[in-house]
Amino acid sequence: MTARRVALFVSILAGGACLCLAEGTSAAKLLDGVIAQPGHWNQMCSMPAPLPPEVPLPLYSLAAERNFNVSDASIEKLGRDRAEVVKELRSRLKFADLNRAAHGRSHGIGAESGQDPRQFSGLMLSIIQKLDAIETVPELLNIEASLDLALAASRPDSRKVFPGLDLDSPVAWSLERNTNGPKVSVQVFTARVLQRETLAIIASLLRSQKYTPLLESKMERHYLEHLREAATKPPLQDIKTPADIPENMREWVTFDPVHNLPCVKTRGYESMPYSPALRLQIRGWAEDYLKAHPELAR
Amino acid sequence: MLLRQGVLVALLAAGCQRQTPGALGRIGVNLIKVSAGTYRIGVAGNSRNPAREVSLGAFRIADAETTNAEFTRFIEATGYVTDAERAGFGQVSREGMPDWAWSEVPGANWRHPHGPDGISAAALPNHPVTQISGADAEAYCRWAGGRLPTLAEWEVAARAGAATRWPWGNAFEVARANVWNGEDHQRNTAEDGWKLTSPVRSFPPNAWGLYDVIGNVFEYCADLPPNVPAGLGATLIAGRGGSWWCSAGTCSFYNLEDVGVMARHGSLSNQGFRIVYSQ
Numbered sequence: 001m002t003a004r005r006v007a008l009f010v011s012i013l014a015g016g017a018c019l020c021l022a023e024g025t026s027a028a029k030l031l032d033g034v035i036a037q038p039g040h041w042n043q044m045c046s047m048p049a050p051l052p053p054e055v056p057l058p059l060y061s062l063a064a065e066r067n068f069n070v071s072d073a074s075i076e077k078l079g080r081d082r083a084e085v086v087k088e089l090r091s092r093l094k095f096a097d098l099n100r101a102a103h104g105r106s107h108g109i110g111a112e113s114g115q116d117p118r119q120f121s122g123l124m125l126s127i128i129q130k131l132d133a134i135e136t137v138p139e140l141l142n143i144e145a146s147l148d149l150a151l152a153a154s155r156p157d158s159r160k161v162f163p164g165l166d167l168d169s170p171v172a173w174s175l176e177r178n179t180n181g182p183k184v185s186v187q188v189f190t191a192r193v194l195q196r197e198t199l200a201i202i203a204s205l206l207r208s209q210k211y212t213p214l215l216e217s218k219m220e221r222h223y224l225e226h227l228r229e230a231a232t233k234p235p236l237q238d239i240k241t242p243a244d245i246p247e248n249m250r251e252w253v254t255f256d257p258v259h260n261l262p263c264v265k266t267r268g269y270e271s272m273p274y275s276p277a278l279r280l281q282i283r284g285w286a287e288d289y290l291k292a293h294p295e296l297a298r
Numbered sequence: 299m300l301l302r303q304g305v306l307v308a309l310l311a312a313g314c315q316r317q318t319p320g321a322l323g324r325i326g327v328n329l330i331k332v333s334a335g336t337y338r339i340g341v342a343g344n345s346r347n348p349a350r351e352v353s354l355g356a357f358r359i360a361d362a363e364t365t366n367a368e369f370t371r372f373i374e375a376t377g378y379v380t381d382a383e384r385a386g387f388g389q390v391s392r393e394g395m396p397d398w399a400w401s402e403v404p405g406a407n408w409r410h411p412h413g414p415d416g417i418s419a420a421a422l423p424n425h426p427v428t429q430i431s432g433a434d435a436e437a438y439c440r441w442a443g444g445r446l447p448t449l450a451e452w453e454v455a456a457r458a459g460a461a462t463r464w465p466w467g468n469a470f471e472v473a474r475a476n477v478w479n480g481e482d483h484q485r486n487t488a489e490d491g492w493k494l495t496s497p498v499r500s501f502p503p504n505a506w507g508l509y510d511v512i513g514n515v516f517e518y519c520a521d522l523p524p525n526v527p528a529g530l531g532a533t534l535i536a537g538r539g540g541s542w543w544c545s546a547g548t549c550s551f552y553n554l555e556d557v558g559v560m561a562r563h564g565s566l567s568n569q570g571f572r573i574v575y576s577q
Contacts, residue, residue, distance in 0.1 A: 041389070043400060043566055044516045044537045044558030045549030067534060068561060071402055103529070110385060111431070111563040114533035170559060173525045174345030235396050235484055248394040251401060264396050 027084035031092075034078055035117035035124065037110045039071030048171045049269070053156075053184035055192040056271035057278055059223045060204040061129075062197050063269065064171040066122050068113040072251075075130045086133045089124065093139035096120040098146060103166040115168060120194070122168065125201050134205045135296055137286050140198050147195035148279065154188060161187045165194060196274055199282045206285055207258065214285055215258060219272065226270040227261045236262045327368070329358040329575065330507050332455050339453045346523035346557040352450040356577035359447060359455045362498035362509045363426035363517065363570045364438065366419040369408060372438050381431040382407035382565035388429040389566045390416075393493065395483050397548045400566070408434075411567045412494070424497040426515045426570040432535030432562045435518045435571040446520040447574040449557060452538050456511035456554055458504040463553050464512060465504035470546075475501055475513035477552045478545035494567075495542055513552050515570030516541045523557045534559050541568035 048065035055063065078085045095118075102119035115121050120143060128136050147162070154161045167190050175189050206214050214220060230236060236253065239245055239262040245253045256263050272278075290296055334356040340349040372378065382388040388406035390413055395401070403413040410418055411429040419427065430438075432446075439445045447455070462468045464475075472479065472489050476496040479489040486493045490513075492500075499509040511517075516537040523536060536559050540552020551558050560566075 040400070040402065041561035041564040043389075043391075043398075043543075043549075044560045044569060045540070045544055045551035045556070046398065046558075046560070047549060047551075047556075067559070073402060111381065111561045111565075112533060114530070170526075173523075173527065234482060246394070248392065249396065252396050252399045 025084065025088065027081050027088045030078060030081060031085055031088050031127075032117040034070060034074045034127065035113065035115055035121070037112050038068045038123055039074040039111075040069040041111050042067055042069070046170075048169060050174070051171050051189075051193065053175065053181065053189055053192075055189065055196050055274060057196050057219075057274040058200045059219065059226070059270045059272065060200055060207060061269055062122055062126060063193050063200070063271065064122070064167055064169040064197075065269075066126075066167070066169045068111070068115075068123065068168065070123060070126050070130060075127070078127065078131060082131060086131060086135050089128060089131075089133060090136050090139050092118055092124070093120065093136060093143055096143065097164075098143075098150075098162045099164050101164040101166070103168055113168065115166075119164075121166070122194070122197065125194075125197055129201050129204050132205065132208050134209055137202055137205060138290060138297055140202050141283060141286055144195055144198040144202070144283070147191050147198065151188065151191055151195060156188050157183045157185050159185050159187050161185070161191045163187050165190045167193055199279060202286050203282050206289055209289070210258070211285060211289055213288070217281070219278070219281075220258075222272050223270060224259055227256055227259055227263055230263060231261050236264065327573065328361040328507075330361050330455065331358050331577075332356065332451070332506075334577070337450075337454045337457075338461070339450055339457070341555045344555055345525050346559075347449070347453075347555055348524070352454070354451060354454060357447075357451055358575045358577065359451065359508065360572040360574070361503070361507050363515055363572050364435075365424050365498055366408070366427050367423035369427035369430070369438060370419070370423075372441050376441060378434075378437055378441075380408055380429070380434045380565070381563045382429050385565075388413075389564065391483070391543050391567055393483065393486050397483050397545075399483075406567070407565070422495070422497075424499075425495045426498055426510070428495065428515055428567050428570050429565045430569065430571075431565045432518045432537075432560075432569075432571075434565075436520075439571075439573050442573055444573040444575045446518050446571060448521050449519045449523065449536055449538065451574060452511075452517065452519050453554060455506065455508055456504065456539065458506035458508065460505065460554070463555060465554065466502075473501070475540075475552060476510070476542050477513040477540060478543055478548075480545060480547075482547045483543075483545065492542060511539050512554075513540050513544070514542060515539075515568055516551075516558060518569065518571040519557075522559065526559065531562075533562055535562040537569060543568040 102116050102121050103114050115123055150161050172186055175186055242255055252265050336351050336353045338351055340347040342349045387402050387404045389400040390403040390406050391400055405414040406429055408427050408429045466474055476490055476492045479487040503509045517539050519536045536557050544552045
């Protein structure tokens with residue numbers, strides 16, 4: 001199936017069913033507001049580490065630093081109406097049109113991200129992770145499948161893969177100047193990043209639920225190695241218990257809930273090579289989890 | 299050869315005139331005149347600032363970053379409310395933070411750049427104004443009859459004819475600029491004498507008489523780098539030169555080559571600007 005036909009298929013599914021978004025609910029407005037003005041922005045000199053065009057699988061996080069991030073205060077706001085906000089997130093994921101431009105709106109007021117709150121984005125994934133919204137796994141699996149299908153049907157240099165998708169990250173800006181290796185278009189790169197990130201957030205949500213097969217996996221062992229190594233370096237090397245966290249670091253240092261090791265909340269992107277087998281493994285875990293929790297499929 | 303001679307003449311001619319603009323009315327700043335000409339800027343391999351030649355019209359650029367005192371006059375004259383004041387917070391960095399961390403501090407704005415508990419701008423009249431967004435800087439410039447420099451104008455003026463990584467050469471010298479001194483943001487040794495901003499003109503100027511082009515505060519510019527996708531001008535703004543917060547262990551953008559980008563309406567305690575006037 002060509003990329004164009006895949007895109008048309010996805011567009012029909014999304015656009016044809018897009019009738020019931022609760023535009024006026026307080027949860028909808030809250031979500032609109034937070035995505036429009038997420039509350040946190042990178043400093044001038046934030047320069048994300050380059051991502052290779054083949055894009056690895058990030059471990060339990062986004063892969064690419066964004067221009068705007070969701071602040072703790074914004075998450076707290078959303079968390080006060082979590083049930084309704086998650087319902088709204090599920091609806092937006094269900095009806096997201098990956099062909100539609102996610103960036104471009106600006107009203108010139110406040111530190112606005114310019115992201116369309118109704119479209120799929122890194123901000124949306126970040127909110128899902130921070131709200132621990134395991135309920136969104138069914139919709140995330142569908143989004144991931146759409147991205148994977150489109151990528152499978154496209155050449156690496158294709159510009160027709162969901163051209164509206166937007167990373168809103170400097171990591172994509174220098175891609176086309178990278179002359180090493182086969183040429184990868186910004187569109188394919190963007191789709192790859194978002195597809196890997198969706199899988200990573202699904203894994204993160206399962207991890208948060210202490211899903212045993214994941215905790216016993218090679219992926220988790222890799223992550224544990226990363227945590228152990230980071231715990232030996234500044235600023236974590238002297239922190240052995242939560243009580244050891246200095247007062248001025250409490251905003252950024254936490255303890256990993258699985259391994260009880262200190263970790264820094266900022267940056268710290270860890271990854272492993274992506275493969276179709278790894279993708280199927282994560283999807284398999286998610287599907288098994290959903291079978292055991294049929295209430296999430298509603 | 300002719301082009302090189304032309305560039306040489308332009309470089310020699312530039313930077314020789316200082317003006318205190320009575321005609322420019324509202325503010326009294328020292329302006330350095332930069333002559334029209336073709337200049338080499340950028341560096342090979344830098345995707346945001348590739349090596350290239352640019353042709354510029356003549357312009358005049360402030361010899362120093364806009365200060366708290368100057369910004370106060372703008373506020374008193376216009377009643378302008380900055381983005382951070384509207385939002386109710388600014389982003390602040392402090393010694394002891396992990397690298398790449400920022401705090402959202404309620405009440406942090408240009409009057410109290412590090413928050414209500416920190417030192418006030420009124421106590422630092424000759425320090426560069428900070429906790430002002432790119433949009434705030436543009437508003438000031440409009441009031442003063444000027445504008446922000448373009449990325450190219452900034453670099454030409456900051457280089458002052460130098461083809462090196464810093465205005466003084468290719469080796470960084472601690473005594474030449476206010477940047478973070480330390481391996482990481484856990485501790486600032488303050489080897490350069492400052493932990494936060496310094497009064498403008500505290501360090502030696504470049505060859506054309508511009509102060510603090512490196513360090514002190516990042517300086518907003520009017521345009522975005524060439525590799526930034528079109529359409530992001532409404533949400534992002536570029537800046538150059540690095541700041542008191544920049545360290546060798548983190549971003550190291552305190553040089554003539556790198557171009558930073560951030561939220562146009564975002565405010566941080568290490569962002570500022572200098573004003574430019576077209577000829």
